[in-house]
């Protein structure tokens with residue numbers, strides 16, 4: 001395949017010039033490899049994710065973006081015959097150590113998927129869900145948290161009079177903001193978003209992008225996107241992946257204007273992908 005031939009051996013350099021947040025790194029990925037059965041999907045990925053910033057993962061379909069983001073909260077554990085090597089350190093602890101508490105880990109890393117997945121229950125119960133699971137019964141506390149999460153997700157004004165309505169009756173864009181509200185109601189440290197806007201129209205997309213910008217600082221955000229303009233608009237650091245490798249990782253502005261690796265240049269200028 002012509003594109004594959006362009007990849008220089010050893011192109012996944014491990015020294016990257018990312019924009020440093022003022023709060024240090026939240027995730028440290030080192031020499032991470034992943035196999036689905038006998039098929040290797042990630043090759044020697046090393047990167048640090050800066051706390052309080054937005055990190056975008058871009059690259060053509062099938063390059064491993066979802067696999068990598070799902071590795072951060074061990075969502076891949078649900079897949080049979082999975083093998084990993086290397087480490088992912090979250091706030092000082094290796095998440096793949098046998099002692100790691102996966103349920104606690106997932107609470108600390110909220111996840112938002114490509115298709116909004118509200119539960120078939122009321123708007124209020126959707127957003128309050130993470131607290132209920134934690135055993136919170138105090139009505140006052142539930143109400144406060146739900147309102148705050150909905151406000152943060154820029155949805156409060158649209159749903160404050162329909163809190164008891166079924167969430168499935170919201171528009172797609174509202175459902176996605178609801179899912180973001182539900183993710184942040186659990187008070188996570190990291191928000192993982194896998195193509196959160198791909199099912200949305202441009203107006204709903206713009207709202208989510210604004211929201212991501214507002215949430216930055218409160219949370220460390222990792223967003224997978226096919227949309228390079230979106231990566232350029234919302235992120236401070238961008239990683240370009242290809243064929244399971246992190247080819248280049250750096251400050252978003254530089255990645256889109258003066259990429260160091262030719263494959264990145266070809267991809268961001270639309271020559272392949």
Ligand SMILES: Nc1ncnc2c1ncn2[C@@H]1O[C@H](COP(=O)(O)OP(=O)(O)OP(=O)(O)O)[C@@H](O)[C@H]1O
Pocket residue numbers: 036041059060061062063064065066067068079
């Ligand atoms: N559950 C699975 N079992 C086996 N192979 C898988 C599984 N999930 C993904 N893969 C394979 O791993 C590789 C990376 O897939 P992944 O979904 O991470 O790519 P992606 O970059 O997110 O693609 P897209 O942009 O299309 O979402 C692909 O070759 C894919 O077929």
Ligand SMILES: [Mg+2]
Pocket residue numbers: 065066067194
């Ligand atoms: Mg994907």
